[in-house]
Amino acid sequence: MKKRRRGAGAVFFSALLWLYALISLYPLLWMFFYSLKSNEEIFVTNPFGLPLKWQWGNYVNAWLKYDVPLYFQNSLLVGAAAVLLTVACALLFTYAVSRMRWRLRKAARTLMALGMFIPVQAIMIPVVQTVNRLGLLGTYGSLILPYAAINLSFATMVFFGFFQGIPKEMEEAACIDGASIYRAFWHVIVPLVSPATITVVIYVFLACWNEFILANVLVGGMAKLKTLPLGVLFFQGQFTTDWGSMGATMMIASLPAILVYVIFSEQVERAMTVGAAVKG
Amino acid sequence: MKRYLSNPVAIVLFIAPALTLFAVFVLSSIVQVFYFSFFDWNGVGNAVFTGLDNYAALWNASAFAVANGNGLKFALLITAYQMALASVFAIAVSNPRVPLRRFFRSAYFIPVVLSVTVVCQLWASILDADNGLLNHLLAALGSDARQNWLGKRYAAIYAVAFVNAWQWMGYQFALLVAGIKSISTELYEAAEIDGATSVKTHWYVTLPLLKETYYFCLLISVTGGIKAFTEIQIMTGGGPGTATYTLTYIMYRAAFVSHKYGYGLAAASVLVLECVAVILLLGFLFRDRERKPALERGALR
CATH class of the missing domain: 1.10.3720.10 (MetI-like)
Known part of the structure; x- marks a missing residue:
């Protein structure tokens, strides 16, 4: 009985830990993704995921301009x-x-x-x-x-x-x-x-x-x-x-x-x- | 040997650089804050002594009440958010049976090492009314809860405080993890032998032994709320209207926008006094905590 309760608790805490890891890291990932996107992808076609077309030019712009x-x-x-x-x-x-x-x-x-x-x-x-x-x-x-x-x-x-x-x-x-x-x-x-x-x-x-x-x-x-x-x-x-x-x-x-x-x-x-x- | 260690020339040479730097930039500054708060001064010309006029003007300004209310709301939100989450996660991560503990520790701590301006600009783009991630996400989930998060008169201060809470949760988390690590494992073994559930164990063993750490966590988050500035300066500019003004923001605008230095310094004095009041109050509430007083451990950083 005691053992099972601990098991359920551990699963619950794991889920919480993962959820907050997402809240903590996804904004940073999102920043990384959009640093490689065009405005069209960021605003309309693909706001969440990996860039479809990697725009390394953004880094060149940041560096040079x-x-x-x-x-x-x-x-x-x-x-x-x-x-x-x-x-x-x-x-x-x-x-x-x-x-x-x-x-x-x-x-x-x-x-x-x-x-x-x-x-x-x-x-x-x-x-x-x-x-x-x-x-x-x-x-x-x-x-x-x-x-x-x-x-x-x-x-x-x-x-x-x-x-x-x-x-x-x-x-x-x-x-x-x-x-x-x-x-x-x-x-x-x-x-x-x-x-x-x-x-x-x-x-x-x-x-x-x-x-x-x-x-x-x-x-x-x-x-x-x-x-x-x-x-x-x-x-x-x-x-x-x-x-x-x-x-x-x-x-x-x-x-x-x-x-x-x-x-x-x-x-x-x-x-x-x-x-x-x-x-x- | 005694002469060796009380060589006056050496002593002066050793303390002079640090004391000079500290006196010129920190001590003289805090003296000036209080002194010139009693003057009408534009920062360049002659200062005219006006007694408590600046304080009276501050007291009567509608923004002052707003700013104090915002300091309180900011402090409450970040304290509740950080202490609650940091406690749960620190206890969870300290359980050796939880896999990937190092990963979670790093995941939560990374925002702490980022520049506050990057964090603010990032969240400004997440909360952006037209193109922000949050509104996109809500739309994708089929919700029509989209908002102008930073433009709401009553909600903007909470949005801004959330960004601070998000960035610094990992800091209190790391403090608590270190605190838990220092608790003897024998206490937990004893609790287990006595048949205590893990909730009970943490309630009666972990939390009381972390009193010192909690004192410090409270100190940073409550004074952090009173001192709030950067998030407001970058994300809302005090707006909409004066809805997200804080004491520091009043001070900043008075000095660097309207050139009313005396008035700005009166706001700065109130800021310092409020922080001192918080330190004294917390020191009183936690007066039976163990170990060293706050002086030793980087209060207000």
């Missing part, structure tokens, strides 16, 4: 620079507040943690003002510096737990060997926290690659600096008639993130959800 390579390059550059800056600053800062001895180290750490409570929506107006006053508007720096700044709190949180787990003897040994604190940091400590570094790199890169709110107000009006999330919206204003190329652009914008996720699923899931699992 709609500046996708430029957006791609901007996203890559901004993402990579912001990741480097965030990781460098967060490693140095966390080292000083977790392992060095000074009076205000707890206060400094708490101050940095406050960043977790500040929604980026709320500060977008002053951020634009600051970027403008620093003369950064119209440069890559207008995105790189704010991106690094808003990710610092998270990065230091992740590193903090790791730094605390390292035994004190590490620095003692380095000190006795006559290595400076800088050498000890760079050659002993940094390699030890590389799992945390990987987590931060994945998280910050994806966050920057997909960032919209700040990019919209900082470079939204600048054709040369737009990142992919803004490039995708290129079609929005003009009552798009070219759905195929729009789909192709969205596919190109999404593929890198999807590939990274498919290859490193576990790491990406861990990096994205670590906010809830950081052990302080």
